[in-house]
Amino acid sequence: MARILFFTPYPAGRAPSQRFRFEQYLSLLAAHGHQYRLAPFWSVATWNILYQPGHTAAKILGLLSGFGRRLGLLLAVPAYDFVFIHREAAPVGPPIFEWLIAKGLSKRIVYDFDDAIWMQDPAGEQGLLGRLKWPQKVGAICRWAYKVSCGNAYLADYARQFNAHTMVNPTTLDTDLLHNRVRDQAPAGPPVIGWTGTHTTLRHLDLVWPVLERLEREGQAFVFHVISNAPPAHMGLRSLRYSPWRKQSEIADLLQFNFGLMPLVDDPWARGKCAFKALQYMALGMPALVSPVGMNTEVVQDGTNGFVCATDEEWYQSLRRLLASPPERVRQGAAARRTIVEHYSVASNTANFLSLFQ
Template sequence: MTIKPNRTRERQRRIRVAALTTGKRDPSARFRIRQHIGALENFGIDVTEHWPVIDKHAGLPSVIADHIPGFTRNFFNTAWFIAKMSARIPGLASTYTSDLVWLNRELTVGKYTLERFITKPFILDIDDAVWLAKPHGVRTIDTLGRNACAVIAGNDFLASWFAGKSNNVHVVPTAIDTDRFRPDINHVRKNNKFTIGWTGSGGNLKYLYAIEPAIKRILEEFDAQILVIAETPPKFESIDPRYVSYCKWSPLSESEALRDIDLGLMPLPDNDWTRGKCSFKMLQYMSTGIPVVVSPVGMNVQVLARGDSGLSAESVTDWYEAMKALITDRQRCTDMGEVGRQITLEHYSNEVISKQLANIIHGLKQN
């Protein structure tokens, strides 16, 4: 069933959804839920997002943690946990006047807590292998999956974990804003060197460091550069700093900085955590018209199979050969970038994914 906007019947069929998300700046909240709110209004679905004033992943503030005696740490950690739980209460209260609840992962990392007070049917939205979180991730996500009226999983690997736990599981990829992440022929680059790029959180730079020997060899042989977009600068062990450019990540700077990249990298090890990733970094490159070299892990394999948008690499030698193949064939880079852009428009754009979400939500309401 395809849901099409019909404004003449809006008042009769509007669905009120309370979205309980992880935090204001959290990527999962921004890309899985927040970016769809406006589009869903056109399908008669009113989503009100409630993020906690204290981010779900926030640790004890350093101004406290760095100055408290060791024997009081448990007390302050408990007090901080209570404060984080209290920050969830306004959002939970809002669920009583909604038709559905859209739960962005669990409320607390690795723990089943205030979810028991959700009295309305809820959708569990998962875009990482969050059951791996300590201390009780498996039990927490298992309980939520069984209690949810539907599970929305970001890829097939995540969806498969819920087999036997939910009979209503939908695979919905993380959408890319193809208007923001797009090629720009008028963009003025900072220099004309071939630029290899990587974007992501500082905590994931370890994946980039794993292929540092291959990157170093490419940069030196071809006098290229690497641009890293993250909230913290990279700390390469062997790459000469003159080959490295850094752009501090922000929601506004990322899309502009990507236009300075000729080739996007997404290296990953192969394990349960990385198989749960939803290829968002890869899709950002592709939407911007950038060819990719990625690890053939999880959803990356499915995205590559949609068309000739890039190459896969496993060993350090593979990474060197893949980057060399593209840096020495600029026309191939251009062609792959165009294919990647088309793939994102057809399969992963906001427009496509918002319609998919609307169909799911309307189906739940009808049931």
């Protein structure tokens, strides 16, 4: 059995990418006899202020402290069989730690990522800070890795340029212990159209605001509920409701939706998205309406467990159809739930995940 050291960006239980890519498998690793340790770069204190304005001195101190912890952690690396690196060992600078682990200490790296992190996020840091993130390091880390774990085929195609031992390890949901409830589609007030995401993905809602406004002008009764860490700037929709994202009430909040939206601007960064919003809606028995970008078309079968919408008219017609028909929402929601249980659940992907450490 293996000893595994996880180099993670964030403290445990805080970030969705960690929670749904590997943290929910930790008990299964232990059940199969593996031992593990999580080693976050950011402390809890720094994480709590990292995306807030200001606190510059505390953030710089947190960054330096993270580098100090990483240097100290190198002394522990020889005791482990595998080093699992999620996204990067450090948030800025060249891949010095990854090189030392792979080449200096001859350890097997399992390298995991779920975004097109070899390029800059259009909604992320720009200018000097964006360049300091050193996105070009991703190819080098892929080359040095024992195995590369990618969230979808688009990401895997990139990684295979550098490493033939690349596999698709989709982001999954625990349909037994967490996403284990199904939305009751019986009418109880106006239907709720939902969207959830972070402030960096709010830009994609620009694709659907005009359609929602058209439906509202026509007298369609609905609520558009946005759950995020920041409210949308758009003010032209009377039916808009905003709720801040809270981990403690995450599932209960999502269950207020009748169906969910995942519009995506078609650009190279968005093509690396792993359909996570759609997976969450569908796991809770809701149809998902998505743009035909990235992994979305692998998960959503148009008219079966949701709709794939490429134009304003397709968004409009799909929304009208689901707003008008609770039975259609029930039918598609049941199919959506089956899709997740069979293909994107922890249970269905356990053997695939464990194979990373063979």
